[in-house]
Amino acid sequence: MRLLTAGESHGPALLAVVEGVPAGIPLDAAFIDAQLARRQRGAGRGARQKIERDRVEILSGVRGGETLGSPVGLRVANRDWENWKARMAAGPIEPGREVTLPRPGHADLAGALKYDRQDCRDVLERASARETAARVAAGAVARRLLEELGVALASCVLAVGAVEAEREPTFEEALALDPEMPLPGDGARARALEAVEAARRGGETLGGAVLVVARGVAAGVGSHVQWDRRLDARLGAHLLSIPSAKGVCFGDVARSHRLPGSAAQDAIRHEAGRGYVRPTNHAGGLEGGVANGEELRATVLFKPVSTLARPLPTVDMRTHEPAPAHIERSDVCAVVPAAVVAEAVVALGLAEAYLEKFGGDSLRETRRNLEAYRARLAER
Numbered sequence: 001m002r003l004l005t006a007g008e009s010h011g012p013a014l015l016a017v018v019e020g021v022p023a024g025i026p027l028d029a030a031f032i033d034a035q036l037a038r039r040q041r042g043a044g045r046g047a048r049q050k051i052e053r054d055r056v057e058i059l060s061g062v063r064g065g066e067t068l069g070s071p072v073g074l075r076v077a078n079r080d081w082e083n084w085k086a087r088m089a090a091g092p093i094e095p096g097r098e099v100t101l102p103r104p105g106h107a108d109l110a111g112a113l114k115y116d117r118q119d120c121r122d123v124l125e126r127a128s129a130r131e132t133a134a135r136v137a138a139g140a141v142a143r144r145l146l147e148e149l150g151v152a153l154a155s156c157v158l159a160v161g162a163v164e165a166e167r168e169p170t171f172e173e174a175l176a177l178d179p180e181m182p183l184p185g186d187g188a189r190a191r192a193l194e195a196v197e198a199a200r201r202g203g204e205t206l207g208g209a210v211l212v213v214a215r216g217v218a219a220g221v222g223s224h225v226q227w228d229r230r231l232d233a234r235l236g237a238h239l240l241s242i243p244s245a246k247g248v249c250f251g252d253v254a255r256s257h258r259l260p261g262s263a264a265q266d267a268i269r270h271e272a273g274r275g276y277v278r279p280t281n282h283a284g285g286l287e288g289g290v291a292n293g294e295e296l297r298a299t300v301l302f303k304p305v306s307t308l309a310r311p312l313p314t315v316d317m318r319t320h321e322p323a324p325a326h327i328e329r330s331d332v333c334a335v336v337p338a339a340v341v342a343e344a345v346v347a348l349g350l351a352e353a354y355l356e357k358f359g360g361d362s363l364r365e366t367r368r369n370l371e372a373y374r375a376r377l378a379e380r
């Protein structure tokens, strides 16, 4: 399975093409829209989300409520396009209003130099995390496939700025958290909401950390035999491709790297009916690049949003004179939607790895292959 996305933040729409999706997966626009709505919620979002009401248009690959095996084409319209037509048209555009004050921490300067652009808008429109709406839409297709194969996903926020959750939630606890600020623990949640509002008042921004949990991942997905088939490498690449994601940890290594080895590994037991199990899950469900059948747990660290209402110093690209950086309408904290995006890209990475292991042009075939494999494991 592979994915391409296209679209500028204030262009007409975002597009996703997902190729390699097996036929026969029940899929409708409402399922994808529910995931898109989750991405739009959350404390710290900027004014843009008041304009957008993301809805998917399924352009191809689905008929009568089922996937066909052909590329699934998805379109998410940008409502804001109406306000930007004069500046973002493919044809002649309104002169003036070029962005020449690149924001520290954003792609503005690097992209303008690399692609030989004089206006940072030519870069920032695509670097914008608005692109993640296309990935959440595509991720919903992957999620639907995984649901059919017995895999469920959840996520939460573990930190907002310096405010940290007291502990990681269970899968069920993560599902029940407040979507506005899904950070476990009432006290910590209230402090996180306050921190976001204080940042907004002070012209500041915040980063944080999120957790993604996948339950029901079959032991044996991924492989130790080649670097790019390691499931942690594949999921890590997906997660680090999220704008502003700067670190990924599996299991509890952010704490357990300080422990002696005997306290950081998961002992192995065999239980009749369940097979090989672990009483602990330090590894976060992955050993040797292969899923071990325990819950898959990935933590992702996000740097603070780089567009500041009180901008940092930069340089005007026309004159090289110092000036405050460009201010683009922006989120104060993107960690809540980032958790939803992280879930979506984990779904994409897991679906790729599932299809690599179990193959199948139709859901029936994929499922039969999975069941045959599980039956073989049950004999061990």
Ligand SMILES: Cc1cc2nc3c(=O)[nH]c(=O)nc-3n(C[C@H](O)[C@H](O)[C@H](O)COP(=O)(O)O)c2cc1C
Binding pocket: 046, 105, 106, 107, 127, 128, 129, 130, 132, 242, 243, 244, 245, 303, 305, 306, 307, 329, 330, 331, 332, 334, 337, 338, 341
């Ligand atoms: C869901 C989400 C929303 C974001 N919203 C903003 C935003 O409103 N303003 C901003 O400057 N950066 C925002 N970012 C981060 C930037 O897109 C990102 O920092 C930028 O593209 C540069 O890439 P890098 O931080 O990965 O180097 C957001 C990130 C995510 C995941």
